[in-house]
Amino acid sequence: MCLLALSWQQTTRYPLVLASNRDEFLPRPTRPACFWPEQPNLLGSKDLEAGGSWLLASQQGRWATLTNFRDGRNLSAGNLSRGELVLQAMQQPLTELPKWLEANRHNFAGYNLLWGDNNQAWYFSNRLTEAPRQLEAGLYLLSNATLNTDWPKTRRLKKAVEIWQTTENCHPDQLFATLTDPTPAQDKDLPNTYIGLEKERFLSSIFIKGESYATRTSTLLWQEADGYWHLHEKNHATDKKLGNEHYYKWQSDLSN
Template identity: 40%
Template structure:
């Protein structure tokens, strides 16, 4: 997962709205969102290379997602897969704690982990070892700090805020349209994350179209006041073409 926009307690009917894009190498094998066997408690896509996930919910309505913290100097090849943290955050019988994250985060390359529910949603930054309780409002998370000032983060947050405040019922296609924005930042506004200016340019848009590495999927969550959740996933190929859309409904257990 590379960028998320969250509307927390900003809509009268939907206390939690999340829009997210997963950017990844197109050759990395992936299974689309599905209910995981054997108990069907978890709804998420699956990274078939490492076995984890990047975005999901459980039958209790808990949500989790993960973004990489971009710093090539801190990337190591022998670390555990960050995708397993999303699964751990969604296990009802083994609650994830900040003490566990602080103790074990060194076993993973740097990450942001978002987890919880509409009443109590957190973001853990593994570099700072800091846990932040998200306040009601609009939030953006990418490959840096929570609510950083990267142009694409500001652009998406403003677009989501405009849509939410002007719509009695958020339109799914309009939410997806926000996530397909390919506007790039100017060179003077690019973040400096150590990957070189060409990659900074490519990764500066919300939606990344590239045959080797780009946006693989968009995930949308709309959770109402009763805890009922709609989960929408749209998948793309290396040319940004639509590979399919899935819509799930998760009733609170």
């Protein structure tokens, strides 16, 4: 289902900070983060079942990420995998992507998409009637509702990012500690996404632990003022698979 926080142009030291969890069925095959051999400009993990991704960056400073929109009353699967949206966001010209998203609004199950480059950030959900919109500087939260919906898990992640980006000598492990917090929300704070109380409880923690469905990957993407980018990914261990960790650093042209 996924969870993320995007800090956009809030501090001069870190123009962009993106903290993300990917929740997925454990058997779904995935390639860990790397520069894609088939598309060397793309950096991130790949869903090997449908060929897309949930978070990608490029050497030029483009980036894109998504979450699913959860509504038990509307379980339409859509004609295309939502991972295709991240690929399109990385490959389409930024000025053309909003038109493509509008034209293909009904081809996907519910989603939220964030994308941008060194100079701009955008948001779109096919569960809203609004057109894609450009974001002003701010801290944005997404889980499985629309942008900045106040859920317990988004509230806790927001606080962690606020502290991290304003702390001297901050370390990625400080954010990873929040991204791996399995504390569930109290029943009184649970959202109602029409999936039943037990599932709402199960999905309420930042880090989901289940036998067949769980938080599989935590990713941090951040940019420094001098144009250096960092992508740090942790793939979590399961009963049948060891965890692994991947880190990349590169410099983009700030004029892009």
